[in-house]
Amino acid sequence: MSDGRSALLNCLIPEDLAALLVREGVDPSRAWLSAETDLNLTGSYEHVFLLVEPDRLLTAGRPQGRGHGPVRVDLPREVIKEVRTRQGVGGGFIEVLVEGVYVEVLAFSNARADLFHKAAAKLKAWVAGEPVTVGPDDDYNPRKCPKCGMTLEFKGDICRRCVDRGAVLSRVLRLMQPYAGWAALMFGVLLVSIGLLMVPPRLTGILVDQVIAPKTEAAAAVPAATRELWLLYLVAALVAILILRAVCDSINGRLSSFVGTQVTSTMRETVLARLTRLSVDYYDRHSVGQLISRAGYDTAAFNDLVRQVTHGFLAQILVVAITGAMLFSLSWKLALWTLLPAPLVILASTFYWRRVYPRYFRVWDAHSRLMNSLNSILSGIRVVKAFGQEKREENRFGQSSRYVRDSARRVEYATSLFNPTMALIFGLGGPIVWYIGGRQVIRQEGLSLGNLVAFLAYLGMFYAPLTQMTQLTDWLTRFFTAAQRTFEILDTAPQIVEAAQPKVLASPEGAIRFDNVTFGYDRHEPIIRGVSFEVRPGEHIGIVGKSGSGKTTLINLVARFYDVDEGRVLIDGTDVHDADIDGLRRAIGVVLQEPFLFRGTIYDNITYGRRDASPEQVLAAAKAANAHAFIMRHPLGYDTYIGERGAGLSGGERQRISIARAILYDPKILILDEATSNVDTESELLIQQSLVRVTAGRTTIAIAHRLSTLKNSDRVLVVDKGRVVEQGSHEELLAVGGLYYRLVKIQTELSRESSVDSLSLRKP
Amino acid sequence: MTAAPDNTATPELDPTRVRFLSPDTCHIHLGTHDALHVTVENDRIYGGVYAAYAFPVAYPEGYISLIHVGDEEEMEIGVIRDLAEFPQAAARLVHEALARRYFVHTITRIRHMGWKYGFVAMDVETDKGSASFLMPWRHDRATDYGRHGKILIDVDNNRYLVPDLRKLAARELSEFQRYIYW
Numbered sequence: 024m025s026d027g028r029s030a031l032l033n034c035l036i037p038e039d040l041a042a043l044l045v046r047e048g049v050d051p052s053r054a055w056l057s058a059e060t061d062l063n064l065t066g067s068y069e070h071v072f073l074l075v076e077p078d079r080l081l082t083a084g085r086p087q088g089r090g091h092g093p094v095r096v097d098l099p100r101e102v103i104k105e106v107r108t109r110q111g112v113g114g115g116f117i118e119v120l121v122e123g124v125y126v127e128v129l130a131f132s133n134a135r136a137d138l139f140h141k142a143a144a145k146l147k148a149w150v151a152g153e154p155v156t157v158g159p160d161d162d163y164n165p166r167k168c169p170k171c172g173m174t175l176e177f178k179g180d181i182c183r184r185c186v187d188r189g190a191v192l193s194r195v196l197r198l199m200q201p202y203a204g205w206a207a208l209m210f211g212v213l214l215v216s217i218g219l220l221m222v223p224p225r226l227t228g229i230l231v232d233q234v235i236a237p238k239t240e241a242a243a244a245v246p247a248a249t250r251e252l253w254l255l256y257l258v259a260a261l262v263a264i265l266i267l268r269a270v271c272d273s274i275n276g277r278l279s280s281f282v283g284t285q286v287t288s289t290m291r292e293t294v295l296a297r298l299t300r301l302s303v304d305y306y307d308r309h310s311v312g313q314l315i316s317r318a319g320y321d322t323a324a325f326n327d328l329v330r331q332v333t334h335g336f337l338a339q340i341l342v343v344a345i346t347g348a349m350l351f352s353l354s355w356k357l358a359l360w361t362l363l364p365a366p367l368v369i370l371a372s373t374f375y376w377r378r379v380y381p382r383y384f385r386v387w388d389a390h391s392r393l394m395n396s397l398n399s400i401l402s403g404i405r406v407v408k409a410f411g412q413e414k415r416e417e418n419r420f421g422q423s424s425r426y427v428r429d430s431a432r433r434v435e436y437a438t439s440l441f442n443p444t445m446a447l448i449f450g451l452g453g454p455i456v457w458y459i460g461g462r463q464v465i466r467q468e469g470l471s472l473g474n475l476v477a478f479l480a481y482l483g484m485f486y487a488p489l490t491q492m493t494q495l496t497d498w499l500t501r502f503f504t505a506a507q508r509t510f511e512i513l514d515t516a517p518q519i520v521e522a523a524q525p526k527v528l529a530s531p532e533g534a535i536r537f538d539n540v541t542f543g544y545d546r547h548e549p550i551i552r553g554v555s556f557e558v559r560p561g562e563h564i565g566i567v568g569k570s571g572s573g574k575t576t577l578i579n580l581v582a583r584f585y586d587v588d589e590g591r592v593l594i595d596g597t598d599v600h601d602a603d604i605d606g607l608r609r610a611i612g613v614v615l616q617e618p619f620l621f622r623g624t625i626y627d628n629i630t631y632g633r634r635d636a637s638p639e640q641v642l643a644a645a646k647a648a649n650a651h652a653f654i655m656r657h658p659l660g661y662d663t664y665i666g667e668r669g670a671g672l673s674g675g676e677r678q679r680i681s682i683a684r685a686i687l688y689d690p691k692i693l694i695l696d697e698a699t700s701n702v703d704t705e706s707e708l709l710i711q712q713s714l715v716r717v718t719a720g721r722t723t724i725a726i727a728h729r730l731s732t733l734k735n736s737d738r739v740l741v742v743d744k745g746r747v748v749e750q751g752s753h754e755e756l757l758a759v760g761g762l763y764y765r766l767v768k769i770q771t772e773l774s775r776e777s778s779v780d781s782l783s784l785r786k787p
Numbered sequence: 788m789t790a791a792p793d794n795t796a797t798p799e800l801d802p803t804r805v806r807f808l809s810p811d812t813c814h815i816h817l818g819t820h821d822a823l824h825v826t827v828e829n830d831r832i833y834g835g836v837y838a839a840y841a842f843p844v845a846y847p848e849g850y851i852s853l854i855h856v857g858d859e860e861e862m863e864i865g866v867i868r869d870l871a872e873f874p875q876a877a878a879r880l881v882h883e884a885l886a887r888r889y890f891v892h893t894i895t896r897i898r899h900m901g902w903k904y905g906f907v908a909m910d911v912e913t914d915k916g917s918a919s920f921l922m923p924w925r926h927d928r929a930t931d932y933g934r935h936g937k938i939l940i941d942v943d944n945n946r947y948l949v950p951d952l953r954k955l956a957a958r959e960l961s962e963f964q965r966y967i968y969w
Contacts, residue, residue, distance in 0.1 A: 066886040096820075109837075109856065113946040124834035126820040127858060132890055133944035173921075174942040208804055385968035392969075411796075425914075430968075455872035 029161040031138055032145070035060050036072055036083075043093040044083055049074070054081075056149075058142050062114060062130040065096070065730050071095065073117070073142065075149065079121070082129050093398045096128045106146040108139065110575075116145050132337050134174070139165050152637060195328065195506060198290070202282050209278045210634060216271035219264050222351060224480035230257050232473030232627050283329035290322040302518040303584040307544065316391050317508050324505035333742050339488035346485040354470055354480050355461070360455050361482060364448040371445055379437045386434055389427040389507075414767075415765045420647035456482055461587050519583060525603035531610040532560040532595050533691040533722030535581060541579060549588070550576045550747040560595075560691075563723045565733030567766060568742035574726045576692045577742065581724070582611050594692070612690030616697035618681035620672070625654055626661040628680055632688035647716045648683035649709040650676070675706025681712065693718055697723040730767050739763065806865035808853065813865065815853075823884050825843035825853050833864050838884040841866065844933040851881060860927050891946045892918060897959040900966055906942065908964045913947065920945065925938075929967045937967065 036051045044051055051057065056075040063069040063084065071084040080103065098121060105120035116157050117139055118125040131139045141161060144713070148155045165598060166175050195713075199206065211705040234250050234257065234442045237243040295318055317757040331337070350358040400407060400416045411780065460478060463470040535558040543549040550573045558564050566574045571722040579585055580592050581601040592599045599607055612632075629644060630636045636644075641661065645651040654678055665671050672680070678698065712731065727733050734753045741749035741756065741763045749761050756763035814932040818824035823836045833855040835930070841850035851867045869877050883948035906921040907928060920941040922928050928940045939947040952960060 062890065064886075064887060065883065066890050098820075111837075111888040111890060113944070116887075118835070122819050124819045124822050126822045126835065127887070130887060130890075133946075136944070240833075380963065385964065388969045418812070 027159045029157050029159055032056050032058050032142060032157045032161045034072070036074075037070075040072070040083060040085055040093055044074075045096055047092055049081060049083070049094065052358065054075070055155070056142065056145060057139060060129055060131045060135055060139065062132055064130050066114075066130065071129065073139075075146065080146070081127065098128070098650065100150065103150050106143055106150050108143045117146070118400060119146075131546050137504070157315065161383050174180050177482065195325075196508065198325075199286065202286065205282045209275055209282070212275045212278070213338055216268055216275065217345060219268045219271065220342065220484065221345055222264050223261055223478040224349070225486075226257055226261060227480055228252070228473035228477035230473070231476050232471050234720055236472065238471050240474070244536075245357055262343070279330050283326035286329055287326040290509065291318060292508060294318045294699065297513050297515070300517050303579070304518055304544070307514060314512075315386070316394070317512060321505035323508045324502050324509075327498075328502055328506075328763045329503075335704045336498070342484060342488045346481045349481045350478060350485060353474050354463070355462070356462050357456060357470070357478060359594075360459050360568060361457070361485065362450045364451060365417075367448045369447075371441060375437075375441055379434060379441070382430070382434045382437070383457050386427070388463050389423075389430045393420075393423045393427050396420055423716075452486055453479075453480060477674070481575060501553055503719075518585060519604065522601045522606050523605075527600050527603050528594060528597060528606040531606075531691045533610070534558065534560045534593075534595050535692065535722060535724075536593040536596075537577070537580075538591040538593065540587045540592060542585065542587045542589075544576075544585070551580070551587075553590070554747055555590075555746070556740060556747055556750065558724065560722055560724055561720060562738065563718060563736045565730075565736035565739040566724060566726045566742055567730060567733065567739060567763065573745040574744045575696060575741050576745075578613075578696060578724055578726065580691070581694065582613065583607055583768060602754070610690055612685040612688045612691045613694045613696065614678070614681055614685050614698045618677045620665060620677055620680060621668060624662050624664055624682060625657075628689055629661075629663070631684050637689050641643045641683075644683040644686040645680075647686050647713060648679045649713040650679035650683045653679070673706070675710065678706070678710055682710065682717060683715050690721065692724070695727075697726055697728060731769055732765075741766075805843075806863075808865035808869050809868075810877070811872050815880050817880065823880060825855070827864060834929065836864065836884070837886060837888055838881050844936070851885070853881075891948050893948045893950065894939075897955065897963060901961045902966070909939070909947075911947065918947070920947070924966070926969055929969070939967070940958065 032181050034057050036057060041051045051074060053076045054074070055077060056103060057618060058072065063071050069084055071082055074081040074083060079097065079099045081094055081098075083093045084095060086093055098119065102121050103119045107118050107120075107124075107125070109116045109118055109125075109127075109516065111130075114130060115136055116127045116131070117129040120126075122464050129139070133731065145155045148405045156632055167173070168175060232238045233242050234253050237245070263778075266392070284786075298318060321563040347358070350361060371405050396419065400420060407413060449549075456479060460470060460475045462468075464472050466477050540551055541549050542551040542553045554573075554577070566577060568574050576585075580587055581594075581599070583592070583602075583604065586600065594602060594607065594610065626641060629641050633640075638661075642651065645654055645661075650682050654661055654663070682698070695714065698714070707729075715735075725733060727737065737752070739749055739753060739756055740747050741761070743762055749756055749763055751758060757767065796835065808825075808860065812828040814826040816824050816826070818832070818834050822834055823838075824832055824834050825836050826832045833853075836853050836855050839852045839854060840847065841852055844897070849867070849869045850869065851870060852937050853864045853867065855862050855864050867873065867881065870881055874959075892911075894911045894913050896912040898912065901908045903921060907924050908921055909921070910919045913918070922939050922941050922944075930938050930940075932938045932950065935952050936950045939949070939953065941947065949955070949963070952963065955963060
């Protein structure tokens, strides 16, 4: 039945088990399909094998106790009427229909789900008597890394194990490359500033040893008036240095602000550009609140980075290095004493990185949850009040708030212990120098009073940044957390990827074809199952079905918001997978149940898809959408500013604006997803009138619960459990007396709005 | 008992009402090829039945739905309010059916947690033996289980349950919350 062998579907049976099977009269070499699963039918881990011979299906495993054989299931092909997989929780089953009952024959964990879905498809064909082949091609699984075999998150994802990983820091540096010139300038100014900082202690030493308390006879012989003049010069030099340093610091501050805000701005825009390009499924998995936090706040960390590198920690590191050199040049013995606290610093920092660092994630998450909670309470305040749940919401918010408090305290308590401890360790250096250095001066062991004063001044410079540098870990922690979260977005590959050589839908006609399409948001749970249908250009199609039957999923696939798992969706004969995405979306207009309007004027919202539209076109579109009259009732007409999500307009008005937007977009295919569900009867009539005008000459797919809105459709597709179960005109479907008839019957009985929802229900 | 399922006499159930099953009105047994069958008084024999928790966290021993899957249609036969009311043999069959449907590892000890390839790497002891797995470091892969538990979903979509974080040893809890902080 197969030419080559598949490693997974022609797997080898262990010798001991094969020998047992042969003893039972089963020859494993007869099996055209053999696959190993990891679970038995009690839900425990066990190596169980599926063996399919041309005329029977078996499962086998090592005998479990005396009296048990290796064969678990043995069914002749003729008794099996159907094969299917059923998803459990964390795993699934292959079931076969025997004597009118679906019987579980094999269990698998989710790790093997792809394999056994594939096996089940082959078994179906085998049961139906169709030719089946098993070969090396069956081992290909687009959800496994071909290199290491690790399961990928989605088809075509990059394997994180095999990907070439660069450190966050090196990536940050690469991001900074365009600003290398500015960075060099800032670094130059920084060096000048630090150089100037090193001069005053030396001058102070000279002041003490040569001018104020001369230690040599020659110096002491200089007249007092001359020494006073030197004093004046040296003090003037100190003032000049202070002024120069202030100028340098000011220049550097401006430069770092310029570069930092620019980097942050660019990063914010890059993140948003990535977010807008990510496929719809990404938003199924992430809350908007968290993404706002990442795009809005985490990107600001890059500004802080520039400030810290040019003005903060880099400067501190340079100061420490140069002052260290000065300390050693003054007295290397004394300098060595000052390094005593270093091992303690390393130990404390290591502890901090390992123990405290990850808790910052928790604080961030707690904040994000708090904001989400606040957002949902305030957005849903009417519901809260209507159900009298103010107290409950206050309590819930209080819980979130206390969680933020506790998680922030935990981190801050740890840091508030860490930082003073580090300061104490460093502070111990001062007394050490006073004692050891003071003794050297008293005993005249080569250290002058001026040098001791200079040493202590340098020591202050040495320890001050070191004390601050203990905060470096704190800052780095926050920075890397934010950077990593930002990179996470940038690294997320859109699942919907344009073909390498996309076909341009130049002037689409609007023909749509579903060719045996299967799709599920969860890879093991198809929502759409083997759906095939065609829509002719200009045809008006209605889609009806119960909630969750797959109606919206069908139109999501037309617009290629998701990729099908099996089969094809074609527009004018071109597989949407091969079509250029921009052209595809340009050909499709969508009017949703919840029209989404953006903050801006009514004019901005109508021209959202076509910024180049003329005022005449806008007026015509609004008129056709029955929106013109209500727009003109606003004092500012089309220039009326509307708030977030169309605040200030009624549901019907928002919908008519969205229809005007769709008219102006002029798509060849128009999708109406429950476009009139959320509006009152009068608005619905107005919208229906406008839709008649909008849909003329366009391929239209309309989903509606109110079946009255579909009675003028050329054809209605009835969707149930992911399949198109009926199709035909309104009258034809009523005559069939199937699901559509039942839906119409229910709705006619329930409807009190006879003017809108009444449908002529003829007995079939 | 190996009664054949009767597919002919299915009285129409009111889909808007819950039918609670009691030992007086329903008999749970094995039928064709050891598939789970349920015979309901004044109704029919349902073959190829599976069991599902309605409240797996709050009431793991009650409110268990018995579902019959026909060719396409899934149909709830009824809900067992309290499994303890049923004879032991029937309760055992329902427990076995639940064990088959819910393939979840219950973590009893965390040996080590770390960071690998951008995933959380876990080395744990479970009720099904030792396990090492990688979990994408995302909120939707470690979801709440009741007020104090978490369900972790690894790269293969296998599930690992920590029923109550408070029952973890202090070191394990600290390590757990260092990575799964939400």
